Amino acid sequence: MIERKDLKKCHRIVIKVGTSTLTYKNGQLNLQRIDHLVRQIADLHNQGKEVLLVSSGAIGVGANRMGFKKVPSTMPEKQALAAIGQGSLLHIYEKIFAEYGKIVAQVLLTRGDFDERIRYLNAANALLAILNMGVIPIINENDTVVVEEIRFGDNDTLSALVAGVVNADLLIILSDVDGLYDCDPRLNQDASLLSEVDEITEEIEERSRSRGSKFSSGGMYTKLKAARMCMAAGVPMIIANSDEHNVIARLMDGEELGTLFIPRAEKMQARKKWIAFGRLPQGEIMVDEGAKEALLNQGKSLLPSGIIGVSGDFQPGEVVKVVTAGGKEIARGLTNYSAEEIRLIAGKNTRYIEKILGYKDYDEVIHRNNLWVEV
Numbered sequence: 517m518i519e520r521k522d523l524k525k526c527h528r529i530v531i532k533v534g535t536s537t538l539t540y541k542n543g544q545l546n547l548q549r550i551d552h553l554v555r556q557i558a559d560l561h562n563q564g565k566e567v568l569l570v571s572s573g574a575i576g577v578g579a580n581r582m583g584f585k586k587v588p589s590t591m592p593e594k595q596a597l598a599a600i601g602q603g604s605l606l607h608i609y610e611k612i613f614a615e616y617g618k619i620v621a622q623v624l625l626t627r628g629d630f631d632e633r634i635r636y637l638n639a640a641n642a643l644l645a646i647l648n649m650g651v652i653p654i655i656n657e658n659d660t661v662v663v664e665e666i667r668f669g670d671n672d673t674l675s676a677l678v679a680g681v682v683n684a685d686l687l688i689i690l691s692d693v694d695g696l697y698d699c700d701p702r703l704n705q706d707a708s709l710l711s712e713v714d715e716i717t718e719e720i721e722e723r724s725r726s727r728g729s730k731f732s733s734g735g736m737y738t739k740l741k742a743a744r745m746c747m748a749a750g751v752p753m754i755i756a757n758s759d760e761h762n763v764i765a766r767l768m769d770g771e772e773l774g775t776l777f778i779p780r781a782e783k784m785q786a787r788k789k790w791i792a793f794g795r796l797p798q799g800e801i802m803v804d805e806g807a808k809e810a811l812l813n814q815g816k817s818l819l820p821s822g823i824i825g826v827s828g829d830f831q832p833g834e835v836v837k838v839v840t841a842g843g844k845e846i847a848r849g850l851t852n853y854s855a856e857e858i859r860l861i862a863g864k865n866t867r868y869i870e871k872i873l874g875y876k877d878y879d880e881v882i883h884r885n886n887l888w889v890e891v
C-alpha cells in the first residue's frame with residue numbers, strides 16, 4: 517500500500533491544472549501562478565523525472581480574450597473560443613517553460629483517441645516518444661473539433677486517462693481547493709480535510725455534486741471520478757491547492773498536503789485491468805521459454821523471435837494474451853501487429869520484419885510500455 521513517503525520514488529508524473537488555477541476570477545491569466553507552476557514543473561524535470569502537464573483553460577482564456585463575461589452555452593461558440601484560447605495558452609506556456617530551458621509539446625486529445633484501440637496505442641506511443649525526447653507534453657482536450665456526445669468535458673477525467681495511458685506513477689490534480697473534506701467547507705466551518713482516502717463511498721460522491729466556477733467545468737465530482745479511475749488502475753492520485761507554496765516539491769517530498777487517494781490494487785495488476793477495461797482480449801500469442809524469461813524477469817518487450825504461435829484474428833492496437841507453450845497466461849498487452857502479420861514474422865529476427873511485411877513501424881510486437889505482466 518502506497519504511503520506519502522513513497523511518492524519520492526515516483527518517476528512519471530501527470531500534473532493537472534484547472535482553469536481556476538490559471539486565471540483570476542475575472543478570467544484574466546494569473547501569470548504569477550502560471551510562472552510558479554511552470555518553475556516547479558521545470559525543477560521536477562531537472563531532477564530527471566518525466567512530467568506531463570494536463571492543462572485546462574482554452575475556453576476560459578478564449579472567452580476572456582474576446583471580452584466575454586462568462587463562457588457561452590452553445591457548442592460552436594465554445595469550440596471557437598477553445599481555438600482562440602488554446603493558442604494563447606500554449607504561447608504563454610512555451611514562453612515561460614523556455615525561460616527554464618524546457619521544450620514543450622502541445623497534445624490535443626479527444627475521447628475517441630482512447631476508445632479505439634489503435635488510436636489509444638498511437639496516443640500512448642506519441643506521448644512516450646515525447647517523454648523520451650525529454651520534452652514536456654502539455655495536454656488538453658481538442659475542444660474545437662470534438663462533438664458533445666464524445667466529449668470528456670472535463671480535464672480531471674482526461675488526466676486520469678492520460679495517467680493510465682502512459683503508466684504514470686502519480687497524478688497530481690492542482691486546484692483551488694485544499695483537497696477532499698468530510699463535508700462541504702463552504703457550508704460547514706468544522707469541515708476537516710481528509711489526508712488519505714482508500715475508498716470512495718457513495719456518500720462521499722453524493723456530497724461532491726456541485727459544479728466548479730463559471731469559467732471551469734470540473735468541481736469535486738469530476739475529481740472523484742478521476743480518483744476512482746486512478747485507484748482502479750493502480751495510480752496514486754493527489755488533489756491539492758495550487759496556491760500552496762512549492763506544492764509539487766512538497767508533495768513529492770511526502771509532506772502531508774491535500775488528499776492522497778490510495779490505489780486499492782497493486783500497480784502491475786491494475787495496469788492490466790486498465791488496458792483490459794471493458795475489452796476482452798482478442799487473441800493469444802504463444803511464446804517460447806526465452807521470451808517468457810525476458811518478459812517476466814528481464815523487463816523486456818516482446819519481439820517476433822520468441823513467438824511460437826498465434827490464435828485469434830486481431831488488429832494492431834488490440835489487447836492480446838501472451839501465453840506459454842503450455843497455454844498459461846503470463847502477460848497481456850497491446851499488439852503493434854495484426855494476427856496475420858504475426859503469423860508471418862513469428863520466430864524471425866526483427867531485421868526481417870520489413871522484408872516480410874513490406875514495412876516496419878516497430879521492432880516490438882508488444883512494447884514493454886504497453887505490456888502488463890501477470891504477477
Ligand code: GLU
Pocket residue numbers: 534535571572573574575576598656657659669670671672731732733734
Ligand atoms: N478543455 C477545457 C478547456 O481547456 C477545460 C475542461 C475543464 O475545465 O476541465 O477550456
